[in-house]
Every structure is written in C-alpha cells, then in structure tokens.
Amino acid sequence: MLKKIEYTEQQKKLALYAKALGHPARISILEKLTLSSCCYSGDIAEEIPIARSTLSQHLKELKISGLIQGEIEPPKIKYCINHKNWNTAKKLFAEIFK
Amino acid sequence: MLKKIEYTEQQKKLALYAKALGHPARISILEKLTLSSCCYSGDIAEEIPIARSTLSQHLKELKISGLIQGEIEPPKIKYCINHKNWNTAKKLFAEIFK
DNA sequence: TTTATATTTCGCAAAAATACGAAATGAATT
DNA sequence: AATTCATTTCGTATTTTTGCGAAATATAAA
DSSP: OOOOOOOOHHHHHHHHHHHHTOSHHHHHHHHHHHHHSEEEHHHHHTTSSSOHHHHHHHHHHHHHHTSEEEEEETTEEEEEEOHHHHHHHHHHHHHHTO | OOOOOOOOHHHHHHHHHHHHTOSHHHHHHHHHHHHHSEEEHHHHHTTSSSOHHHHHHHHHHHHHHTSEEEEEETTEEEEEEOHHHHHHHHHHHHHHTO
C-alpha cells in the first residue's frame, strides 16, 4: 500500500481556525470583539440568541482555538481577541484565498 | 422576555464557508484546486490520507457549500473552484480580519 | 453572614460530522 | 454482453457539536 502524505501543520492550523469560525454565534462574538477591542460575556449574551451556558461553551471553544483570551475582572470576565493568533489566522486565510 | 437579535445573513454565510474550510482534508482539496484550476477526484485521492468514499463525502460538502463545482467527464468527474462563491468567501473573510 | 451578580460547569439529549468497506452507478472498451 | 474504470451511495459505527436548564463557583455588596 502506498503511503499517503499527511496533512501539513499549516493545513491543520488553518482548518482549526476555520472550524472555530464555523458557527454564526462565534462569528458574532468575534465581530463584536474586533470592533470594541474587549467585551464582557454578558454584553455578548444580550446580542446573541442562545442561552448563556451555550455562549459560555462557544467562548471556551474560541479560547481553545487561540483566537480569543479571557481575563478575570471580578465579578466579570473580559474577553479580547488574541492578536498574535488572530494575525496568524488572517495570514493563513489570505494565503488560501490569494 | 427580551427578543434577541437573529444572526445576519452575512454572519450565517461566513460561518458556512468557514465550516466548509474546517477540515484539513477539505483545505487540502481546495489548495489543490486553487493551484491547478481543476482536478479529478482520483488525483486528489492520491494525495490525501482518507478512503475514497470519505473523500467523496468531503467533495460533496464543498459542493453544497458552493465553494467548488463538479463536471462529469466520463468516466471521471472534474472538480473546479466556483469562482463566484470563492470570491464572496474571500471578501467575507477579508472583512472580518480587516 | 446573607444576598446579589456574572459566569461557568455539569448532566443530559439530539443532531451532525467523520470514517470505513461493500455495493451500486454509469459510461467506455473489449 | 461482459468487463473495466472512476466515482458515488449505502449502511453502519464512533465521535463531536450544539443546545438547554439546573447547580456550582467566586466575588462584591448589603
């Protein structure tokens, strides 16, 4: 059997970022964060038609993907774009659409 | 209960395209199609570490998303980028990463 | 110390995605 | 008419995603 070529790290990384963008709630969150630099979970909850616990899950996924980061600011949590990874993602998308 | 704002069509569309890009096999397929304009399923199969039936499913998903299109050229099927939708996707990604 | 606030985790259910091999399809060749 | 070829569809299994409400957590305020 012929050995198939594995996916490259770049392909895997781009797929990961794309997956993170693959839900309208998460697009909505990211748009809000890019426009207002930082937000609290509650501010986002008011604009998105899902339960707070579900929103929390989406935020967690975005955090795991690396696209956002959260800072505790009791009793709230401030979420921001992780600019380092955001730029990496930006470059990867720009490349495939070049 | 406060009526929550629904997702916009743009958000839904971007999420859809992102979801289509959300798997390394599909990234791999799209890269190949953008570089060589058109390909047969068999050509792609040789480069990707998945079964042909699984590849077929990924091609179907990409077709449903609108990013690619297939033309029958017996006994093969020629797949190409759907440039109209590809450009729409490009713009939507460029916008969110702006 | 009790209460209020903001958010997350838990437990669960339903739906969707991923993957495979076997069988089916449809056209061209022998 | 039977065979070959490229590809898809089917049947099935496993895993992941999405969603909710209830309960838990952690801090600040009364």
